[in-house]
Amino acid sequence: MNLNEIVKALxxxxxxxxxxxxxxxxxxxxxxxxxxxxxxxKEGDVWITRQxxxxxxxxxxxxxxxxxxxxxxxxxxSETLEKAxxxxxxxxxxxxxxxxxIGAIYDLLKTKGGDSGSKC
Amino acid sequence: MNRAVPELKNPRIDEYxxxxxxNFDDAGRVSSRIKSILKEIDFPRExxxxxxxxxxxxxxxxxxxxxTGFIRLRVGEDRVVIDVIDEGDGIPxxxxxxxxxxxxxxxxxxxxGFGAGMGLSNIKNFSDVFHISSDINRGTYxxxxxxxxxxxxxxxx
Numbered sequence: 001m002n003l004n005e006i007v008k009a010l011x012x013x014x015x016x017x018x019x020x021x022x023x024x025x026x027x028x029x030x031x032x033x034x035x036x037x038x039x040x041x042k043e044g045d046v047w048i049t050r051q052x053x054x055x056x057x058x059x060x061x062x063x064x065x066x067x068x069x070x071x072x073x074x075x076x077x078s079e080t081l082e083k084a085x086x087x088x089x090x091x092x093x094x095x096x097x098x099x100x101x102i103g104a105i106y107d108l109l110k111t112k113g114g115d116s117g118s119k120c
Numbered sequence: 121m122n123r124a125v126p127e128l129k130n131p132r133i134d135e136y137x138x139x140x141x142x143n144f145d146d147a148g149r150v151s152s153r154i155k156s157i158l159k160e161i162d163f164p165r166e167x168x169x170x171x172x173x174x175x176x177x178x179x180x181x182x183x184x185x186x187x188t189g190f191i192r193l194r195v196g197e198d199r200v201v202i203d204v205i206d207e208g209d210g211i212p213x214x215x216x217x218x219x220x221x222x223x224x225x226x227x228x229x230x231x232x233g234f235g236a237g238m239g240l241s242n243i244k245n246f247s248d249v250f251h252i253s254s255d256i257n258r259g260t261y262x263x264x265x266x267x268x269x270x271x272x273x274x275x276x277x
Contacts, residue, residue: 034180035238038173039245051233058148062155062172079145087152 001025001112003067003090006046010094010104016081017067017090025066028105030098034059041065046092048102052076057083067091069105071098128201131194133157139182139189141208144232147183150191151175154202158195164268170246171200174264177239178204184229185209186259198269199248204262211254218244218252 004021007014014021026044031037032051041047043064049056052074060068067090070076076084076091084091094101135157137150155172175191182189186208194201211217218240225235244250249265 032233033236033238034233035177035236035242038176039238039242043169049233053232054145055147055232055234058152058176062148062151062176063169 001108003046003092005112006105006108007092009108010096010101012069013093013095015070015076015091015093016084017088020067020088020090023066023090025109028102028109029065030102038063046105048098048105050074050098052080054079054083056080057087057089060089061087065089069094069101071096071101128194128196128199131196131201133161133193133195135193137191137193139179139191141182141185141187141189141206144183147179148176150179154193157193158200161195163195163200167200167266167268167270170266170270171202171264173246174243174266175202175204177243178202178262178264180234181239181260182206182208184225184234198267200266202262202264202266204264205259207259210256210258211252211260212256214252214254 003023003025007021024044025046027042028048029037029041029045030048032049037047037059041063045065046067046069047060047065048069048071050071052070054077056068057080069092071094073095139150151172154175155168158168158171186206189206192203216222220241221237223235223237229235243264247264248267248270251263254260
């Protein structure tokens with residue numbers, strides 16, 4: 001499935017990367033510790049995080065994530081958005097808490113394809 | 121994990137980068153540059169992924185703990201060698217610093233999601249050959265070698 005299907009199903013706000021919503025989503029990863037995300041997330045994952053500072057863009061870009069999903073209506077800093085524009089990394093915003101956001105994306109990936117999270 | 125390594129001769133790429141300590145906004149610049157350099161020459165994807173990861177962690181360490189740092193990238197036919205030298209306080213107990221979960225990060229650094237005590241262990245785990253040495257009050261030296269035919273899988277930690 002692609003980003004657009006997730007955006008529609010969860011009613012996410014597209015803060016950046018509107019032109020890249022056809023990106024295929026392979027799985028998902030959840031984490032606020034950047035080293036953990038660096039080590040364990042995979043290419044094509046949507047990364048769900050509570051962090052909003054600009055370093056998240058570098059991580060998503062280095063790991064070739066499909067998108068960053070921010071939760072609970074936490075808007076990113078303006079530097080983060082600027083950097084995400086430059087690097088062309090989609091940033092999506094959910095108004096729901098992490099638990100609900102993750103659960104909904106997990107269900108979508110499980111029923112519609114993707115490998116519902118990183119393989120262990 | 122360590123194997124006898126013949127010296128890398130006549131690297132096809134040999135580049136230096138400088139990083140200023142304390143500047144978190146800049147973290148990721150060198151790793152992303154290294155990623156594009158390796159992509160341009162069609163280096164194997166898995167090796168690129170690991171090279172970017174270990175460089176990113178090294179950058180974060182420089183930004184978090186050192187006054188300034190230098191990164192040297194050398195690329196041979198069968199490997200990438202990344203040297204990282206910083207000017208800083210150095211690491212008093214390297215064994216301890218390599219333990220996952222050990223960190224001397226300030227609350228400010230931790231708040232940003234760094235300082236989880238995973239940086240050096242990530243570097244070690246994702247390199248095929250890893251050297252570290254440190255001089256108190258002078259700085260720290262790291263060398264990471266990543267082979268293209270490596271059996272170290274990225275997911276293994």
